[in-house]
Amino acid sequence: MIQVDDLQLRIGNRTILNKLHFEVQRGEIFGVIGPNGSGKSTLLKLLSGLEKPTRGTVYLDGRPVNSYSRKKLATWLAVLQQSSLPSIGFTVKEVVEMGRYPYQNWMGEEAEDVRPLISSILDKLRLEKLQDRMLSEISGGEKQRAALGKVMAQEPRLLMLDEPTTYLDIGTQVELMTWIQAWKKESDLTVVVVLHDLNLAAQYCDRILLLHQGEVVEVGTAEQVMKEDLLQRVYGVKPYVLKHPVLGVPQILL
Structure with a gap:
């Protein structure tokens, strides 16, 4: 679905991203993690074609992302x-x-007629009772649900999310990621998601890319990426990595 080949972005004399090589497989949830300033959100802009790299190419479905028109890509x-x-x-x-x-x-x-599709999305995201409310009248979590409903109505094959759980309480975080995971399974959706919460990344992502200072440190499963020495080197704190008592995936304690 996505192939990144020798990707680099420079702004003036500053290198934001450098020598990035990785692939995102069709139908997987691919997480991107790393400290503040490591280039996560910038990477998402390059993958979606919002910005052009200084060097290298992003391929979507075998074609350079910038070869698509914006409206065609949005389908x-x-x-x-x-x-x-x-x-x-x-x-x-x-x-x-x-x-x-x-x-x-x-x-x-x-x-x-797309009315059945819209009704189905409103029902699935528990927005039916809110559908006639103005955005100014609902909470931040409800707005994020409405935003997710908007992209669901787009019926994409590829979904990119930039820290979608920021500012949400833990219950809403889990709810949002569970909806995305279910949507992926139902429609063979491919998901690229930037996350700050390492535990959420380990629970919901099939594979994870760890960025540091604009370069790839590791790409792999949660078990391959969530290693104490690796996380300490990147984040500058000593973590304790334990297994989730139910899922068996790594979970981080500080």
């Missing part, structure tokens, strides 16, 4: 940003419906 690639939706003057339902924009003609019409 199968969706991006969920870090922050919740701003309190703009739209209802929750209207925001979810915005995800259909790439499929509409110049009059804002589609060939097929």
Whole structure:
């Protein structure tokens, strides 16, 4: 699904990302972790074609990402940003419906009736009772659910998420990641997600990329990446790595 070949980004004399080589397989949840300033969000912008690299190429489905038109790319690639939706003057339902924009003609019409799809998404994300509420009237967690509904309405094959659990309580974090995991299984979705929480990354990601100072430190399963010496070198603190009592994946204590 994604192939990254010798990717580099320089801004002035500063190298933001350097010598990145990795692949994301179709149908997996691929996590990106690393300290603040390691280049995680910038990498996502390069993968989605929002920024152009100084050197190297990002291939999506075998083609350079910048060879796609933005509207064509939007029919199968969706991006969920870090922050919740701003309190703009739209209802929750209207925001979810915005995800259909790439499929509409110049009059804002589609060939097929998408009302059943929108209703299904509102029901799945427990937004039915909120659908007529304005964004200014709902909580941050509810806004993030509406934002997820918008990208679900887009029906992508590839989903990129930039720290989607930031500012959410632990219950909402788990709920959001569980929805994404279920969606992946139902539709063979490929997911690239930037996460700060290493425990969430270990629980939900099939493979993880660890970035430090703009370079790849390790790519692999949670067991391969979540090693005490590796995490101490990258994050500068000594962690204790234990096994999750149910899932068996690494979990971090500080």
